Amino acid sequence: MNANLTRLVTAAQKPARRIIGLMSGTSLDGLDVALCRFVGHGPATQVTVEHFATVPYSAHIRHEIRRVFAQPQVELQHLTLLHAWLGSLHADMVLACLAQWQVEPAEVDALASHGQTVFHAPRHQHQLPDWPNATLQLGDGDHLAVRTGILTLSDFRQKHVAAGGQGAPLAVYGDYLIFSQPGEDRLLLNLGGIANFTYLAGSLNAAAVFSTDTGPGNTLLDAFVRELYPGTQYDENGALAAQGTIQPQLLAALLHHPFFVATLPKTTGPELFNVAYVKAAQAQTGTHDLSATDLLATLTTFSAAGVARAIKQAFGTNPEFTVYVSGGGMHNPTLMAALARELADCRFSTTAALGIDPDAKEAVLFAILANETLVGDARPIGTGAQAVPAITLGKLSFPA
Numbered sequence: 001m002n003a004n005l006t007r008l009v010t011a012a013q014k015p016a017r018r019i020i021g022l023m024s025g026t027s028l029d030g031l032d033v034a035l036c037r038f039v040g041h042g043p044a045t046q047v048t049v050e051h052f053a054t055v056p057y058s059a060h061i062r063h064e065i066r067r068v069f070a071q072p073q074v075e076l077q078h079l080t081l082l083h084a085w086l087g088s089l090h091a092d093m094v095l096a097c098l099a100q101w102q103v104e105p106a107e108v109d110a111l112a113s114h115g116q117t118v119f120h121a122p123r124h125q126h127q128l129p130d131w132p133n134a135t136l137q138l139g140d141g142d143h144l145a146v147r148t149g150i151l152t153l154s155d156f157r158q159k160h161v162a163a164g165g166q167g168a169p170l171a172v173y174g175d176y177l178i179f180s181q182p183g184e185d186r187l188l189l190n191l192g193g194i195a196n197f198t199y200l201a202g203s204l205n206a207a208a209v210f211s212t213d214t215g216p217g218n219t220l221l222d223a224f225v226r227e228l229y230p231g232t233q234y235d236e237n238g239a240l241a242a243q244g245t246i247q248p249q250l251l252a253a254l255l256h257h258p259f260f261v262a263t264l265p266k267t268t269g270p271e272l273f274n275v276a277y278v279k280a281a282q283a284q285t286g287t288h289d290l291s292a293t294d295l296l297a298t299l300t301t302f303s304a305a306g307v308a309r310a311i312k313q314a315f316g317t318n319p320e321f322t323v324y325v326s327g328g329g330m331h332n333p334t335l336m337a338a339l340a341r342e343l344a345d346c347r348f349s350t351t352a353a354l355g356i357d358p359d360a361k362e363a364v365l366f367a368i369l370a371n372e373t374l375v376g377d378a379r380p381i382g383t384g385a386q387a388v389p390a391i392t393l394g395k396l397s398f399p400a
């Protein structure tokens, strides 16, 4: 048997294995690196996060990604170079983390790399008749495998698209395995650049589980803070938005988009929710001269209202859940206060209460997906239009 296959089978047969999950999201703040230890698979999965770090992206890296990020037209040479460059860059970031944690690459059984989403194109968003759902993540897995010497799984979204999905959200596969709890209906809400949630039934009925994006999380806030306060990356602790007043006409115009009434599940990205989207709504409502803080206050409530709309769309007007929040938006008290207003009957907690660092959650998720691909099974989740494809995800790259 080929030595790579022997290595693969050995990793799959171990009673416990270490997998590093990597996530770099739409916020372009950095690469999240989570070294996880797994025992078991499927609903019996036990995962411990041994180490976690976010390796910040430099201004240079952010600049090079933004040259193509969510752009319908790009320089093809730059896109091609980025694919290789980001693969090597992510590999070096992993090696630096391992050195700091005093863990040898040989002690790690697999790397699970999400890559950098540069364009997300579900059919409802590109609206090109006869063209499929599509999504593109850069940072090639072979570069990670060869440079780190670690067996790598990557490019998790393509199979979801191939099997009939939109390529996202994938969190549902991992959320279902590690956060389901008998007797408690749970909502897991991730406030990243884009917000999404997973519903888990206390009955443990897999058919009832589903997940969806809800619209912008931090992406518009970040984009306008960058534009209005040059040199600043985000509204730290929601302090700017907290000084502003919500502009109701603009808020209504922002929410007036087919995305917010489209059936669940749905996905989106900064290809739709971007500066141009907001400026069009400002032009339409004559609010282009709104102060920076009023605009940020309105955008903060817009994100919260999008989350609330999707939850109410699924569960009716007065949903009562414990909502377990993760992602960078949970550090924004103005956004969290807006959510508490929009979902008055919900209680808010974070995934820390469930044993997973909320900043690490998405990176852990990709490690879980890799663990399932190595040792688990494809299993049915959801039903009807909300069913997620029963597949294992990720492509294999061997180091040699």
Ligand SMILES: Nc1ncnc2c1ncn2[C@@H]1O[C@H](COP(=O)(O)OP(=O)(O)OP(=O)(O)O)[C@@H](O)[C@H]1O
Binding pocket: 024, 025, 026, 027, 028, 029, 190, 191, 192, 193, 194, 195, 218, 221, 222, 233, 234, 235, 236, 237, 238, 326, 327, 328, 329, 331, 332, 333, 362
């Ligand atoms: N202290 C803070 N105050 C306000 N906002 C914060 C704070 N810390 C983080 N954030 C927000 O969180 C963002 C980063 O979030 P996160 O890392 O979850 O996004 P991501 O993983 O890139 O997104 P996605 O899940 O859409 O891929 C920052 O850009 C910022 O908007």
Ligand SMILES: CC(=O)N[C@H]1[C@@H]2OC[C@@H](O2)[C@@H](O)[C@@H]1O[C@H](C)C(=O)O
Binding pocket: 025, 026, 117, 120, 135, 167, 168, 169, 170, 171, 172, 192, 193, 194, 195, 196, 213, 267, 268, 269, 362
């Ligand atoms: C195409 C893409 O990268 N989508 C991300 C993004 O960030 C949040 C939201 O939009 C979600 O759909 C997805 O990520 C998470 C990890 C997911 O697939 O569950």
